Amino acid sequence: MNLTRFAKARHATKSFDPARKIPAAVIDELKELIRFSPSSVNSQPWHFVVAQSDAARARVAKSMQPGYAYNEAKVTRASHVLVLCVRKDMDEAHLNAVLEQEAADGRFASDEAKTVQQNTRGFYVNLHRERDDLSAWMEKQAFLALGTLLIGASTLEIDACPMEGFDAKALDEELGLAERGLTSIVVVGLGYRSADDFNAKLPKSRLSAEAVFTELV
Ligand SMILES: Cc1cc2nc3c(=O)[nH]c(=O)nc-3n(C[C@H](O)[C@H](O)[C@H](O)COP(=O)(O)O)c2cc1C
Numbered sequence: 001m002n003l004t005r006f007a008k009a010r011h012a013t014k015s016f017d018p019a020r021k022i023p024a025a026v027i028d029e030l031k032e033l034i035r036f037s038p039s040s041v042n043s044q045p046w047h048f049v050v051a052q053s054d055a056a057r058a059r060v061a062k063s064m065q066p067g068y069a070y071n072e073a074k075v076t077r078a079s080h081v082l083v084l085c086v087r088k089d090m091d092e093a094h095l096n097a098v099l100e101q102e103a104a105d106g107r108f109a110s111d112e113a114k115t116v117q118q119n120t121r122g123f124y125v126n127l128h129r130e131r132d133d134l135s136a137w138m139e140k141q142a143f144l145a146l147g148t149l150l151i152g153a154s155t156l157e158i159d160a161c162p163m164e165g166f167d168a169k170a171l172d173e174e175l176g177l178a179e180r181g182l183t184s185i186v187v188v189g190l191g192y193r194s195a196d197d198f199n200a201k202l203p204k205s206r207l208s209a210e211a212v213f214t215e216l217v
Contacts, residue, residue: 010154010159012162012199013159013160013197014161014199015074015193015194016073016078016192017192017195020191021079022191022192027052027190030149030158033148034148037141038144040137040140041120041121043121043125043138044098044141045086045087045090045094045141046084046085046086046138046142047182049083049177052081057076057078057081060083060175061076063187071187074161074163074189075163077189077194078161078189080191081188083187084187085142085183085184085185086138086141086182086183087138087181088182088183089181091181095121095125142186146186158190158191159190159192160190161189162187162188166184168183168185
């Protein structure tokens with residue numbers, strides 16, 4: 001597979017065809033893809049809200065008013081919308097849940113190996129807590145899932161638009177995320193481009209390879 005082809009074929013979709021819906025099996029594949037995203041020390045500090053029905057997407061779209069109205073139709077006309085969330089804190093309950101999942105999945109040959117993993121994860125969590133950048137660290141992990149989702153969608157011929165243009169506080173309130181210890185960080189519209197999607201016709205633009213790579217010799 002030539003993965004670069006999919007990276008170049010995808011684009012931030014500015015207008016979706018509201019008549020076309022993504023098959024459930026494809027959505028399931030995308031969900032599985034992001035569930036398997038890597039994260040530092042397997043911390044998995046994320047949660048994903050999937051909105052499919054008109055009513056569900058309308059709830060998400062409310063957070064685009066008034067300041068981000070240009071993004072509203074990308075939610076209301078999409079087939080599905082995914083809200084990427086992160087935890088507000090990396091609490092003991094979550095750390096234990098991850099550790100027990102790893103144990104159940106057969107990651108530890110001994111109790112000692114389990115303790116080593118627990119301590120390693122705890123070290124990094126504490127490091128970021130001390131540096132006062134725990135939230136930013138968790139968001140970085142969730143952005144890996146975003147990148148995985150965007151390239152994965154392209155391979156499945158699904159169009160997508162990632163959006164930071166929304167009122168996170170309003171969306172957290174609408175979806176009851178704060179009570180669940182979560183906050184929204186990115187909204188992604190998923191579906192199929194419509195004929196009036198101007199961005200599909202524009203050439204892609206990236207800085208040159210010379211500008212973004214340094215080859216050490
Ligand atoms: C984290 C993130 C936030 C973005 N927010 C928005 C947004 O609010 N609205 C929008 O139309 N596009 C948004 N974009 C799309 C970018 O503008 C787009 O990815 C970038 O210009 C590169 O173009 P391409 O994705 O078509 O290759 C966002 C992209 C990312 C990765």
